[in-house]
Amino acid sequence: MARYVFIESRDPFESNDAQFVPETATALKQCGHEVTVFLVQNGALAARRNARHSHLPQLAAAGIKLLADDFSLRERGIATGELSDGIQTSTIEALVDLLVQENTKAIWH
Amino acid sequence: MSERRLTLAIMDAPYESANSTTAFRIIAAALKKGIHVNVFAYEGAVSLAIKDQAPHANPVKGTSVEEEDHPVTKDFVISLLEMGRETPLLTWVNCGLCVDERGAGNAVDGVKRGGPGDFLKLALESTNTLVIPTK
Numbered sequence: 001m002a003r004y005v006f007i008e009s010r011d012p013f014e015s016n017d018a019q020f021v022p023e024t025a026t027a028l029k030q031c032g033h034e035v036t037v038f039l040v041q042n043g044a045l046a047a048r049r050n051a052r053h054s055h056l057p058q059l060a061a062a063g064i065k066l067l068a069d070d071f072s073l074r075e076r077g078i079a080t081g082e083l084s085d086g087i088q089t090s091t092i093e094a095l096v097d098l099l100v101q102e103n104t105k106a107i108w109h
Numbered sequence: 110m111s112e113r114r115l116t117l118a119i120m121d122a123p124y125e126s127a128n129s130t131t132a133f134r135i136i137a138a139a140l141k142k143g144i145h146v147n148v149f150a151y152e153g154a155v156s157l158a159i160k161d162q163a164p165h166a167n168p169v170k171g172t173s174v175e176e177e178d179h180p181v182t183k184d185f186v187i188s189l190l191e192m193g194r195e196t197p198l199l200t201w202v203n204c205g206l207c208v209d210e211r212g213a214g215n216a217v218d219g220v221k222r223g224g225p226g227d228f229l230k231l232a233l234e235s236t237n238t239l240v241i242p243t244k
Binding site for chain 2: 095
């Protein structure tokens with residue numbers, strides 16, 4: 001089993017390749033790997049509970065760990081209480097900890 | 110691999126993308142944790158460290174250079190190199206061909222010149238490598 005960390009920086013409501021992360025992350029999870037999606041920059045815009053057609057609830061239901069960068073949330077005026085179920089507020093320090101774990105592959109999107 | 114070491118490849122030019130800010134944050138966080146960091150600056154990212162960058166006033170707001178306190182990316186690079194002077198160590202390599210194309214050779218002290226082969230060496234010696242591409 002490997003660990004995969006997807007760093008999603010793109011606004012899924014703007015980017016036409018937003019399906020890359022949910023499709024790849026879900027497939028890897030189904031193969032038995034440990035998968036985390038870290039939302040940063042405009043990737044955090046999908047984290048609001050009221051966001052329509054966000055792919056994040058489906059990722060949470062698949063058992064994928066969802067983390068949102070606190071700095072990116074603050075910049076965009078998104079409070080912790082607004083986050084969709086299954087998304088945890090996190091930090092850039094926590095991302096670094098994930099990146100230096102053994103047997104971890106990091107994918108920036 | 111006893112010592113932890115993280116390599117980042119960055120490509121965005123300064124003042125263009127939030128990717129640069131996030132990369133600086135990752136580098137700073139890793140150094141604060143005692144993790145060695147390698148940076149391979151490619152394409153437009155070689156301009157992040159140009160020594161000639163100067164902050165500017167803001168005529169829209171009527172603020173002076175001092176009042177505006179505009180951050181320039183070379184100052185971030187200088188601060189990071191200071192944080193990573195010894196242990197942990199920050200190694201910053203600018204792609205030489207990218208530098209020559211852009212006339213960006215006047216980099217701040219501590220920035221090295223290299224090529225894609227150096228990126229491979231840096232990645233091979235690292236616990237992990239993160240490539241932050243342009244959008």
